[in-house]
Amino acid sequence: GGANVLLPFAFHCSGNSIIESADRNWDARDSPEERSDSKLRGRDDIREFQFPYHWVWYMPPSAVEDLKEYGLGCDWRRSFVTT
DSSP states (O other), rough: TTTTTOOOOOOOHHHHHHHHHHHHHHHGGGSSSGGGTOOOOOHHHHHHTTTTHHHHHHHHHHHHHHHHHHOOOOOOOEEEEOO
């Protein structure tokens, strides 16, 4: 993808939204669902989202996969993240 497209795709990772979501995950870490007997699938993955840097590391590549499946035409070689 991107051979006939000049425009890159940018991801904006706003600090406030990420920090608020990370704080909510931090506050919920001791909820009943987080106990060792929980059947919640992906519990360990969810726990990582209490750290703001994990959002920035995880979300853009995940979004690229989704956008490619959607068929978005852009030059992925030039994509970038802004803060």
